[in-house]
Amino acid sequence: MTAVLEVEGLKTHFFTRAGVVKAVDGVDFSVAKGEVMGLVGESGSGKSITGFSILGLIDPPGRIVEGAIRFNGEDIAGASEERLKTLRGNRIAMIFQDPMMTLNPVLRIDTQMIEAILAHEKVDKREAWERSRDALGLVGIPSPEERLQAYPHQLSGGMRQRVAIATAFLNRPDLIIADEPTTALDVTIQAQIIHEAQKLTRQTGTAMIWITHDLAVVAGLADRISVMYAGRIVEQGETDLVIDHPLHPYTVGLLGSVPSANKRGERLYQIEGMTPNMLDLPEGCAFAPRCRWATDACTPPPGVQTVDGRQIRCVHPRREGVTA
Amino acid sequence: MSAFVIRRLLQAFLVMALMSVIVFFGVNVIGDPVYMLVSPDADQAELEAAIARLGLDRPIWEQYLLFLQGALRGDLGNSFIFGEPALKLIFHHMPATLELAFSALFLSVVIGIPLGLYAGLYPDNPISKGIMAGSILGFSLPTFWVGLMLIMVFAVELGWLPSTGRGDTATFLGIESSLFTADGLSHLFLPALNLALLKISLAVRLTRAGVREAMGQDYVKFARAKGLSTRRIIFVHVLKNIMIPVVTVMGLEFGSLIGFSVVTETIFAWPGMGKLLIDAILQLDRPVVVAYLMIIVLFFVIINLIVDILYSILDPRVRLQDQGA
Ligand SMILES: Nc1ncnc2c1ncn2[C@@H]1O[C@H](COP(=O)(O)OP(=O)(O)OP(=O)(O)O)[C@@H](O)[C@H]1O
Ligand code: SF4
Ligand SMILES: [Mg+2]
Numbered sequence: 001m002t003a004v005l006e007v008e009g010l011k012t013h014f015f016t017r018a019g020v021v022k023a024v025d026g027v028d029f030s031v032a033k034g035e036v037m038g039l040v041g042e043s044g045s046g047k048s049i050t051g052f053s054i055l056g057l058i059d060p061p062g063r064i065v066e067g068a069i070r071f072n073g074e075d076i077a078g079a080s081e082e083r084l085k086t087l088r089g090n091r092i093a094m095i096f097q098d099p100m101m102t103l104n105p106v107l108r109i110d111t112q113m114i115e116a117i118l119a120h121e122k123v124d125k126r127e128a129w130e131r132s133r134d135a136l137g138l139v140g141i142p143s144p145e146e147r148l149q150a151y152p153h154q155l156s157g158g159m160r161q162r163v164a165i166a167t168a169f170l171n172r173p174d175l176i177i178a179d180e181p182t183t184a185l186d187v188t189i190q191a192q193i194i195h196e197a198q199k200l201t202r203q204t205g206t207a208m209i210w211i212t213h214d215l216a217v218v219a220g221l222a223d224r225i226s227v228m229y230a231g232r233i234v235e236q237g238e239t240d241l242v243i244d245h246p247l248h249p250y251t252v253g254l255l256g257s258v259p260s261a262n263k264r265g266e267r268l269y270q271i272e273g274m275t276p277n278m279l280d281l282p283e284g285c286a287f288a289p290r291c292r293w294a295t296d297a298c299t300p301p302p303g304v305q306t307v308d309g310r311q312i313r314c315v316h317p318r319r320e321g322v323t324a
Numbered sequence: 325m326s327a328f329v330i331r332r333l334l335q336a337f338l339v340m341a342l343m344s345v346i347v348f349f350g351v352n353v354i355g356d357p358v359y360m361l362v363s364p365d366a367d368q369a370e371l372e373a374a375i376a377r378l379g380l381d382r383p384i385w386e387q388y389l390l391f392l393q394g395a396l397r398g399d400l401g402n403s404f405i406f407g408e409p410a411l412k413l414i415f416h417h418m419p420a421t422l423e424l425a426f427s428a429l430f431l432s433v434v435i436g437i438p439l440g441l442y443a444g445l446y447p448d449n450p451i452s453k454g455i456m457a458g459s460i461l462g463f464s465l466p467t468f469w470v471g472l473m474l475i476m477v478f479a480v481e482l483g484w485l486p487s488t489g490r491g492d493t494a495t496f497l498g499i500e501s502s503l504f505t506a507d508g509l510s511h512l513f514l515p516a517l518n519l520a521l522l523k524i525s526l527a528v529r530l531t532r533a534g535v536r537e538a539m540g541q542d543y544v545k546f547a548r549a550k551g552l553s554t555r556r557i558i559f560v561h562v563l564k565n566i567m568i569p570v571v572t573v574m575g576l577e578f579g580s581l582i583g584f585s586v587v588t589e590t591i592f593a594w595p596g597m598g599k600l601l602i603d604a605i606l607q608l609d610r611p612v613v614v615a616y617l618m619i620i621v622l623f624f625v626i627i628n629l630i631v632d633i634l635y636s637i638l639d640p641r642v643r644l645q646d647q648g649a
Contacts, residue, residue, distance in 0.1 A: 057548055089551035096549075101542035106564045106640060115560075116550040151640040167550065 003070075004174050004207040005054070006030040010067035010077070012046075012053045019279045023049040023062070025231035028304070028311075031175065034205045036198070038218030038239065040254065041228035042275050047211045050228070051177040053077075054209075055094055056084040072174065090120040093168035097180040099160035103152040109163055110148040116170050135166040139196050158189035162196065169200055176201075179211045194221055215254050219243050227251050230276045230286035237310030247307055247317040249291050285314070293318070332632070336625040343621045344395065347614050348388050357404050357608035378404060391614070400618065401611035403604075410615035414597055418619075420490055421596030423501050424588070425581040427516035428523060433574065435520075436527020443528065444535025445558065455528060462525030467584060471518040471591040478514060486511050488593040515592040519585055523577055530573055534566030568639045575631035579624040 012024040023046045031037045039047050052058055054069055056079065069077040071092065076084065088094075096102040103112060113132035114125060121128075129148070136144035139162040152160055161181055168176050178197065182190040198221055201208050212218055218225060218239070225242045227235040227250065235248040246252045253271035273290035282288050284299035291298070293316045302315045362374045375381050379390065394401060400410045439459075443452040479487035491511030494504035502508025538544060539562065547561045586598035593599070597616060604612035636642045 055549055057545065085551050085553070087551070088549055094546075094549040096542055096546055098542060102546040104543040104547065104561050104565070106568070106638070107561070108640075115552060115556065119551045119553065119556075153641045164546070 002033055003030040004033050004035075004072060005209075006068070006070040007050075007054070008068040008070070010050070010053060010069065011065045012049050012058055012062060013065050014062040016061055021278045022231050022281070023278065024053060027067075027228075027231070027233055029226050029233060029236060031207045031209060033174070033207055034201065035224065036201060036208045036210055036218075036222045038215075038222030038225040039209055039211045039228060040213065040215055040218060040225060042213055042254075044275055044278065045228045046231040047213075047228055048179050051094060051179050051209065051211060054175075054177060055088055055092060056081070057088075086120070089116050089168075089173075090171045091173050092175045092177065093171070093173040094177045095161075095164050095168050095179065095181045098184050099157050099164055099181075100152075100184070102164050103160055105152055107151075108148070109150055109152070109155075113148070113163070113167050113170060116167050120171055131170060132166075135170050136163065138169070138200065139163075139166045140192070141166070158185055158193065161185060161189075161193055165193070165197060165200070169204065169206070172204060173206060175207045175209070177209045177211070180213070181210075182217065183212070183214075190217070197221075215243065227254065230278065230281055232286065232313060233311075234287070234314065235310060235312045241309060245308070247310060247319060248312050248314045249293055249316075249318060250287050252318055253290075287314075329629070332629050336629070339625055340618070340621060344392065344614075344618060345388070347617045347621075348391055349384070351610050351613050352384055352387075355608045357610055360608050361404060395618075400615040403609050403612050405604075405607050405609045405612075410611040411619075413600060413612060414615055414619055417595060417597045417600045419500060420502075420594060421582060421585050421589070421598060423503060423512065424515055424519060424585055424594060424596060425578065427503070427512055428520035428581050428585075429574065429578055431516055431520040432523035432527045436524040437531050437570065439524075440528040440531025441535055441558070441563070444532040444539070447532075447536065456532070459525040459528040462521045462528075465521075467518060467522065467587045468591055470521055471515075471588055474514050474518055475591070485514050487514070490595055515588050515594050518592070519581060519588045522584070523574065523581065526577065527570065527574060530570050531566060534569060535562060538562045538565050564638075568635065571638060572631055572635055575627060575634060579620070579627050582623060583620065 007027055007029050010024055010027045011022070014021040014023055025046075027046075027050055029037065039050065041047050049058070049062070053064055054071075054076075056076065058064060064077055067077060068075050071087065076087065079087075103109070110129060110132060113135070114128040117123065117128040117131060118125075133144045133148060136147055141147055141159065141162050147155065147159070147163070152163075155163065161184075165178075165181065168178075181197070182193050185193065194217070197208070197210075200206070210218055210222060215225075222239050224237065225235075225239050226233045227242070227248065229250050235242060235246065235251045242251060243255065246255055250271070256271070271290060272292075276282075276286055276289075283301075285291070285294070285302050288294040288298050295316070297315045302313045304311050304313055306312075307317050308319065358371065358374050358378065358380065361378075362371055366374075372381070379387060382390070391401060398411070402408060403410050403413055406413060439455050442449075443455045446452050475487045478485045489511055490508065491502050492505040492507040493500050493502045494508070495501075496504045502512050544557060544561055547557045552561075582597075585594075585596060586601060588594065589596045589598035590602055597619075601613065601616045603609075604616065
């Protein structure tokens with residue numbers, strides 16, 4: 001499989017008055033054509049910033065300080081704004097978390113979809129309109145002609161997120177970054193939207209990065225999972241392997257806090273401790289203060305090692321029979 | 325929509341009625357106009373004749389009812405001084421004031437919004453900081469002082485522009501205005517700028533705050549993620565959103581422009597309603613003062629209505645309905 005996207009050693013830091021926030025601090029992953037990668041982690045772990053870095057949408061005081069982002073072989077980490085504009089929404093699209101906020105409240109749906117086509121292609125308005133209508137149809141929106149004339153507030157949250165997804169697919173991008181697109185929706189709508197998105201990636205061969213804090217969401221959707229903690233990917237591998245045999249203590253904790261993974265009646269397991277303060281991370285493994293298996297060996301930051309077909313950052317992987 | 329308008333008209337009528345009471349009784353408390361009109365050596369009989377002629381011998385409530393009766397017929401009484409209907413006097417002076425107020429509104433929009441936009445897009449830029457400092461000055465310097473300074477600098481020192489009067493007027497489309505002659509425009513510029521100063525500052529601050537807020541919104545980030553040009557993002561996505569509060573506030577401020585024109589008109593000897601009002605107050609010409617205040621109330625009511633309708637056109641989430649206020 002050819003990689004659509006290869007991220008190597010990506011570091012995105014925010015230079016705030018209070019200090020340097022290393023929101024993304026050495027992230028490596030790649031996504032192949034047609035592949036869905038789940039990017040999972042707690043709030044503040046750097047998932048969104050990873051996504052925005054790929055699109056070149058990091059605003060001061062933030063900046064990509066290191067690393068390569070190879071998109072179809074071209075390093076776009078330091079690309080010009082002009083170059084990035086031709087990629088955004090065209091070859092790489094993004095969907096946001098809150099459908100109530102992502103559409104402009106004072107512009108009609110047709111305006112907001114058609115402009116996404118016209119920004120990248122010289123086609124006449126009629127054709128752009130037809131493509132918008134067809135895209136709405138594809139994501140399961142009934143009577144798309146009428147919906148095109150609506151303003152966002154006239155649509156439900158689920159409908160709006162479908163509009164955002166349809167907009168993302170308009171220019172048949174090679175890669176879509178979906179940043180928690182279902183978090184704000186209720187469970188049934190969530191399932192429908194995931195289904196639509198999955199169907200579309202299959203049909204179009206679009207690669208997708210699906211960002212979420214909920215492992216259960218990506219369990220049935222992603223081909224591979226990357227687990228992120230405090231700006232780093234701590235475990236990465238095939239979905240089944242990661243879900244069934246998590247190796248990193250943080251992944252073990254995340255899985256423990258997924259309701260479906262708990263046996264009936266058993267107490268819901270919570271990862272102990274606070275989410276890390278990004279301004280004041282521990283010297284060694286960032287997870288150490290919350291880790292049950294932490295030892296002195298965890299103090300130099302653990303590098304990436306390959307264990308059982310996965311890349312993990314931990315000196316004491318939770319392999320069966322291995323205890324520290 | 326029509327139910328909404330009817331409802332608003334009823335409300336407006338109520339406000340006008342209430343204001344007429346307050347204004348009429350309020351004006352009757354100050355001074356005794358008769359002494360302004362009769363020569364100091366007039367005898368008692370002459371004095372009483374004058375009082376009767378002005379209708380001031382009747383009890384105050386009767387005077388009010390008579391006023392109300394006239395008001396319903398569109399007659400707000402005659403000026404004590406000129407003997408002409410007060411409304412006629414006001415309408416005669418109104419075009420000059422409206423011309424001044426509209427010019428000031430125009431200046432505040434075309435100067436204030438672009439400056440605010442710039443300051444909002446580049447908040448850390450020294451130019452933006454200069455704009456914001458200027459807007460604080462615009463807010464805090466008293467209008468009359470700025471007016472005098474403008475006259476000192478541009479009329480007296482530099483001699484570029486005339487300092488008083490309205491200049492030549494010309495009639496265009498049935499409207500007589502100094503906007504249509506070069507001499508008129510040169511007379512208009514300084515007073516309009518003086519009157520606009522406060523509103524320019526307001527437009528700058530409103531626009532800047534709106535831009536700053538909008539730029540951080542998800543819909544702007546989504547627009548950027550779609551690969552739109554910066555131009556389109558600013559002039560379609562951002563500007564369309566911030567026009568809602570800006571138009572609302574600037575529209576509502578139009579009434580206060582007319583109110584504030586009293587100061588500017590006095591300084592620049594601009595022959596508008598404001599100057600008429602000041603003269604009327606000095607001469608205790610009660611009917612003119614009352615008529616002026618009623619007209620101003622009417623202005624505010626109408627402006628509010630227009631702003632509400634404009635607002636509903638700009639913001640699709642607002643539809644005028646017969647619900648709430
Ligand atoms: N503009 C900024 N200035 C300073 N720090 C920032 C800025 N934007 C993000 N951060 C920091 O970067 C870190 C990562 O943020 P990010 O939004 O990527 O988290 P996330 O994993 O997407 O979380 P969530 O699930 O809440 O969306 C956070 O600790 C956040 O405080
Ligand atoms: S490196 Fe040590 S502290 Fe970090 S997760 Fe592994 S065991 Fe825990
Ligand atoms: Mg996020």
